[in-house]
Amino acid sequence: MSVETDFLASLNSSQRQAVQHFCGPLLVVAGAGSGKTRALTYRIAHLILNHKVNPENILAVTFTNKAAKEMKERIELIFSRRLAQEKHGQRLELLSEYEQTKLRSSAYRSIIKYLWIGTFHSLFARILRYDINKYQDKKGYEWTKSFTIYDESDAQSLVKKIATKELNIDDKKFNPRSLRYSISNAKNQGLYPEDVLTQQPTYRGRVISEVYQEYQAQLAANNALDFDDLILIPTRLFAQNESVLGYWHQQFKHILVDEYQDTNRIQYQLINLLATNGETNRKNLNWENRSIFVVGDADQSIYSFRMADFTILLDFQEDFGDGLPDDDTRTMVKLEENYRSRENILEVANTLIENNTERIDKILKPTRGYGEEIYCYKADNEIEEAKFIHNQILKLTQENPELGWGSFAILYRTNAQSRVIEEALLSDIPYHVVGGLKFYDRKEIKDALAYLRLLNNPNDTVSLLRIINTPRRGIGQKTLDQLITASQELNVPLWEIISDETSVNTLAGRATKAVNEFAQIIKKYQASLETLPGAEILDGILDESNYREDLKNQGTDEAENRLENLKELDSAMMQFAEENEDSSLEGFLANAALASDLDNLNEEEEKVSLMTLHSAKGLEFPVVFLVGLEQGLFPNHRTLNDPTALEEERRLCYVGITRAQEQLFLCYAQERRLWGSREPAIPSQFIAELPKDLINFSSPPLQPRRQKKTTSKNNKETKKTSDQSSRNWEVGDRVFHKTFGEGNVTHVLGSGNKTNLAVEFPGLGRKILDPRIAPLQPL
Ligand code: ATP
Ligand code: MG
Secondary structure, eight states: OOOHHGGGGGOOOHHHHHHHSSEEEEEEEEEETTTTHHHHHHHHHHHHHSSOGGGGGEEEEEESSHHHHHHHHHHHHHHHHHHHHHHHSSSGGGSSSHHHHHHHHHHHHHHHHHOEEEEEHHHHHHHHHGGGGOOOTTTTOOOOOTTTOOOOOHHHHHIIIHHHHSSSOOOOTSSSHHHHHHHHHHHTTTOOHHHHHHHHOSSHHHHHHHHHHHHHHHHTTTTTHHHHHHHHHHHHHHHHOOHHHHHHHHHOOOOESGGGGBHHHHHHHHHHHHHHOOOOOGGOOTTTTTTEEEOGGGOOOOGGGGGGTTTHTTTTTHHHHHOOOOHHHHHHEEEEEEESHHHHHHHHHHHHHTTOOOSSOOOOOEOOOOOOOOEEEEEEHHHHHHHHHHHHHHHHHHHOOOOOOEEEEEEESSSGHHHHHHHHHHHTEEEEETSOOOGSHHHHHHHHHHHHHHOOOTOHHHHHHHHHHHHOOOOOOOHHHHHHHHHHHHOOOOHHHHHHHHHHHHOOOOHHHHHHHHHHHHHHHTTTTTOOOHHHHHHHHHHTTHHHHHHHHHOOOHHHHHHHHHHHHHHHHHHHHHHHHHHHHHHHHHEEEEEEEEGGGTTTTTEEEETGGGGGTOEEEEEEEEEOOOOOTTTTTGGTTHHHHHHHHHHHHHHHHTTTTEEEEEEEEEEEEEHHHHHHHHOOOHTSSGGGGGGESSSSOOOOOOOOOOOOOOOOOOOOOGGGGGGGOOOOOOEEEEEEEEEEEEESSOGGGOEEEEEEEETTTEEEEEEEEETTEEE
């Protein structure tokens, strides 16, 4: 077999057909574990290897960053094998470790680096880095290429600030979380604030619309985008600018999408625009040397709460096919063999999903025989359930030495269920909560990133406020309020005030020195952005800002741990610089903001994984515990009276069951304390839908085996009062300043003896001055 095609030998004929299809649209539909992701991955290698497609011309969309990483590794392996044959006439595995590493890094540098593989968010963030300045916003907002990406918690805090502090909305009636959710929904449907009101002409609609309006204005003022913007803005940009769309259409000749059933309308529009260059008549589409290839399974559509819509998958042929009689067969491949799960596990999954009415029947045949018995365990309560899992894991690892901790996954419906399970595992089983312990969510990492974000984008006020007094440098809330008010009244970013010494001297009272020192450090590193490597900038700023020193002085284990995490951030920056063509600070920050929960999975392979069913999509584990199968918990109580939502819960259960390769445990409790109250529970209706003969309802045999809060001292900023305050200053007044010369008053801030003036000095810019103290002469 030739080197060119030997990797295709590990595919079945339908997969091979999908991989070898060159131009035009192709849809691969198939059940869980049938090798869809594998086919997609191999297709990329095949395009490069056999059709000589330039890696830069390939765009592959994955559902998680982890999936993207795995895909790149897999392709790297295929190419390293080929290089091993070419250079050494040997199989890669037979070469020395040193040679193997050399070949892999050569494959990386020549191919993998150039591929556009990632999530919708990461890929389109990258595109916006090139073109966001060409975007014409309907409201006139502008962003520059160094925009900051706000993660979910940044977005939440911005919505909260706007709703409760600025618009005085009662947070009991309108929970900021739900407002944020509504804004996100609106964006996922491509709606502007005013459209929300048209769609929902109620009081609630008006509140959402107002908060959304202000939220977007503040994002723009901070030169920031949220996750939804990363999809929405490119869609609008492509729709309004033919040459931008044309450029990217030319670039991405081959588009591939995994988990297509969980694509939402806006994401679909993006893909559609890129593939068709905006051509709406499918008869006019020209597929010469280009393709669109999507894979999915409607039975695994579980993100409708994020506006995903699996009819997009069902409409694929309608959208991209030519409509000729044999279109159906030319543009679709079905995979019918499951390679992942034992036969009994697969049968249980298939029987369950047949209870859904809204589905297309499909075949999913096992390729692996019956495995271990599937148990459905009834626990007295949630603590017993957790103990059961703990004991079974210990027992199975003792019986099967090949099972490492990484072989086990515990899947649940809601995050809150993890705590009790964690407590049971804590003493003797290493575990990690996927999605719970996000590296980039840790306080010290967020602080360090805020410093970096500020260097990169000084208009990012959210980051500025996060760190201006972290570590504590005596800049109190009152000082900050003064500075913020000035920036609001002048309608300039806060940094513009803080970076100007004179303005600070006027406004910051006793904290003046601290604010100026802070601004000096930021300016110093801003000036070195182009010359110093990212990790050095990080180290420098953490030292000079006393951030590290402050942690060292705390001397606690927790502080020690935080220092280690900061070191890890250094490594992340270095690794990023090595691995990416775009190794700029901007690039790194975008990557960090997008780092998903699932990214930690790899490093922590030898730990039991705890995660929600939603996070488990696309993954597989030898042993899976599916817990909390109780009515109201799973299916979730919000879905019990809604047949469509209930079907989605059933799909979620199908996803859970089909993650298991060798063994599956189902668990439920008769009584459960969750979210603070203890309630009797009844078994999930899904249990009754499973084939009784394949499930053992008896118990399986057991073989045992924290920061001190310092009250900021009454940090009163005593101001000299003076008679000069009696003068009535007005915008347009001309003044003379001893040092700055003649200027124009552009704003009068505050009133009475709290009046400050913003004065524009030609050639020097704007300074904020206290007329009682500053050597100002009215002209
Ligand atoms: P899901 O719907 O859960 O995302 P999938 O259809 O993407 O599943 P993969 O993850 O690609 O399925 O494959 C499932 C498992 O089967 C993987 O371990 C993969 O390596 C293996 N596999 C896929 N195709 C084959 C094949 N032709 N021969 C042997 N094993 C295969
Ligand atoms: Mg998959």
